[in-house]
Amino acid sequence: MxxxxxxxxxxxxxxxxxxxxxxxxxxxxxxxxxxxxxxxxxxxxxxxxxxxxxxxxxxxxxxxxxxxxxxxxxxxxxxxxxxxxxxxxxxxxxxxxxxxxxxxxxxxxxxxxxxxxxxxxxxxxxxxxxxxxxxxxxxxxxxxxxxxxxxxxTSGDPLFKRGWRKVAGEAPIRENLAAGILRLSGWTGDQVLLDPMCGAGTFLIEAALMAKGIAPGTGREFAFRHLRNFDQTAWEQLRQESMRSTTTDGPAVSIVGYDADANALAMARKNLQGLGFEDIQVSQVDVLDVTPPAPEGFLVTNPPYGVRMGDRLELQDWYPKFGDLLKQRFAGWRVYVLTADSRLPKLIHLAPSRKIPLFNGPLESRLYEFQMVAGGNRKSARQAKQRAKN
Ligand SMILES: C[S@@+](CC[C@H](N)C(=O)[O-])C[C@H]1O[C@@H](n2cnc3c(N)ncnc32)[C@H](O)[C@@H]1O
The missing domain is CATH 3.30.2130.30 (VC0802-like)
Structure with a gap:
C-alpha cells in the first residue's frame, strides 16, 4: 500500500x-x-x-x-x-x-x-x-x-489543466472548482443544466464531461511517466478502459449556456468545438432577458463580482434584478451562484438554503444555493438584513 x-x-x-x-x-x-x-x-x-x-x-x-x-x-x-x-x-x-x-x-x-x-x-x-x-x-x-x-x-501540470481549453475568458473559473461545484449541487447529468453567464464555458464543459463519462485527464500527460516505476502497459490499459466507458453517442444531455458578451461566446464555442461538443448550444442573451429552457433544472453560474471584472456599483443595482428574475421565471429550479462579493446575499433578496465557503484561486468566495419554490424564497428586506448580519 x-x-x-x-x-x-x-x-x-x-x-x-x-x-x-x-x-x-x-x-x-x-x-x-x-x-x-x-x-x-x-x-x-x-x-x-x-x-x-x-x-x-x-x-x-x-x-x-x-x-x-x-x-x-x-x-x-x-x-x-x-x-x-x-x-x-x-x-x-x-x-x-x-x-x-x-x-x-x-x-x-x-x-x-x-x-x-x-x-x-x-x-x-x-x-x-x-x-x-x-x-x-x-x-x-x-x-x-x-x-x-x-x-x-505525480501530476505535473495541475489537474485543472485538462488539456481542452483552447482559449480562456477574462475570469475563467478553474475546471476542478467548477466540477466540485457541480458535484456539491447534486446535479447528476440527467437534469437540464443552465449557465446564463457562461463566459468561456467552463461549467458547461465540465458538466458535459461528467454526463458523457469522459475522464478529465484523457487528453494530457502526467509526471508519473518520468518515475522509474512507470508501468506503460498498465497505464495504457487503464486509459483504454476509461475511454471504453464513455457514452459519447448516448442521448444528448440538455446543457445550455448564455452570455451577454459576443467575445466570451466565441471562446465558449471554440472550446466546445475542440471537444466535439457541438450539441451544446450557447447564445447571446442578457441574463435579465433569459427564459428558462425547461420547467425545472439546475442553474449554476459565477457572475462578475467586481474584483476581476464588472463594476461594484453596477452590481449593487443588478443583484435585486437578478433575484427578481429567479423569483419570477425560475420557480422549480435549483440555483447555485458562486461569488466573492459578500453583498450578494443581502441584495438578491432571496433566502439561500445553503452557503458553502470555497476558494476560487486566492479569492475567498461562497457558493449560495437557492431552491426556487413558487412564492417561497422572497424574504422581507428586514429578514434579509438580519441574515446578512449573521
Ligand atoms: C466571471 S465570468 C464567468 C466565467 C465563466 N464561468 C468561465 O469559466 O469562463 C462572468 C461572465 O458574465 C458575463 N456577463 C456579465 N454581465 C452579463 C449579463 N448582464 N448577462 C449575461 N452575461 C453577463 C460576462 O460576459 C462574463 O463572461
Whole structure:
C-alpha cells in the first residue's frame, strides 16, 4: 500500500473525499486543502486520470522529524532519490510550511535541493538540473512544527489543466472548482443544466464531461511517466478502459449556456468545438432577458463580482434584478451562484438554503444555493438584513 495526498481548492475536501473513495482509494482522511488516502501504486494513475476535483496527486515517499535546515539536509540526503527517478529529470523543490520554526523557506528549499543533488552525485557522478518553470519531477516537502513529509508530485501540470481549453475568458473559473461545484449541487447529468453567464464555458464543459463519462485527464500527460516505476502497459490499459466507458453517442444531455458578451461566446464555442461538443448550444442573451429552457433544472453560474471584472456599483443595482428574475421565471429550479462579493446575499433578496465557503484561486468566495419554490424564497428586506448580519 502507498500513501497519496490529493490537493484541492479549499472547501471541496468533502466532495473530493467521496470522489476518491468511488475511484478506489482507501483509508481516506480529509485535512484542510486536501485528502490523504491509500492504495496500490497504480491508484495514482487512476486518480490523475479520473478525479475531476483534485488539483494534484502527491505520492508520499518518506517522512521524519526535524528542527532546522540542517536536519532537512541530512534527512533529504538519506532518501533514495535515484531509485525513484533518473538523473536526467529536471527537478523543482517546493516547501509548504505550517507553523514551522524554519527562518527562511528559500534557504531550506536550497538545502533540500542540494541534498537531493548530492545524493545523485554519490550514486551517478552527475546531478539533476533544476527547472523551476517546467520540471519533470516536482518534490513537495510538507513541514510543520517538527515533522517533515517528502512527496513526489505525480501530476505535473495541475489537474485543472485538462488539456481542452483552447482559449480562456477574462475570469475563467478553474475546471476542478467548477466540477466540485457541480458535484456539491447534486446535479447528476440527467437534469437540464443552465449557465446564463457562461463566459468561456467552463461549467458547461465540465458538466458535459461528467454526463458523457469522459475522464478529465484523457487528453494530457502526467509526471508519473518520468518515475522509474512507470508501468506503460498498465497505464495504457487503464486509459483504454476509461475511454471504453464513455457514452459519447448516448442521448444528448440538455446543457445550455448564455452570455451577454459576443467575445466570451466565441471562446465558449471554440472550446466546445475542440471537444466535439457541438450539441451544446450557447447564445447571446442578457441574463435579465433569459427564459428558462425547461420547467425545472439546475442553474449554476459565477457572475462578475467586481474584483476581476464588472463594476461594484453596477452590481449593487443588478443583484435585486437578478433575484427578481429567479423569483419570477425560475420557480422549480435549483440555483447555485458562486461569488466573492459578500453583498450578494443581502441584495438578491432571496433566502439561500445553503452557503458553502470555497476558494476560487486566492479569492475567498461562497457558493449560495437557492431552491426556487413558487412564492417561497422572497424574504422581507428586514429578514434579509438580519441574515446578512449573521
Ligand atoms: C466571471 S465570468 C464567468 C466565467 C465563466 N464561468 C468561465 O469559466 O469562463 C462572468 C461572465 O458574465 C458575463 N456577463 C456579465 N454581465 C452579463 C449579463 N448582464 N448577462 C449575461 N452575461 C453577463 C460576462 O460576459 C462574463 O463572461
Amino acid at each position: 502507498e500513501t497519496f495526498f490529493a490537493t484541492c481548492p479549499r472547501g471541496l475536501e468533502d466532495v473530493l473525499s467521496q470522489e476518491l473513495q468511488e475511484l478506489g482509494a482507501k483509508e481516506v482522511r480529509a485535512t484542510p486543502g486536501g485528502i490523504e488516502c491509500q492504495g496500490p501504486f497504480l491508484l495514482c494513475y487512476r486518480l490523475n486520470l479520473e478525479s475531476r476535483i483534485a488539483s494534484r496527486i502527491l505520492w508520499r515517499v518518506g517522512q521524519g522529524w526535524y528542527r532546522n535546515e540542517e536536519d532537512l539536509y541530512r534527512l533529504a540526503s538519506s532518501q533514495p532519490w535515484p531509485e525513484w527517478f533518473p538523473v536526467e529529470c529536471r527537478i523543482k523543490v517546493r516547501i509548504i510550511a505550517q507553523h514551522s520554526p524554519l527562518k527562511s523557506l528559500d534557504f531550506a528549499t536550497l538545502r533540500v535541493k542540494d541534498a537531493i543533488c548530492d545524493r545523485f552525485v554519490r550514486a551517478t557522478q552527475s546531478r539533476p538540473e533544476v527547472d523551476k518553470r517546467q520540471p519533470d519531477i516536482q518534490i513537495v516537502v510538507f513541514v510543520d512544527r517538527d515533522h517533515v513529509a517528502w512527496y513526489l508530485d
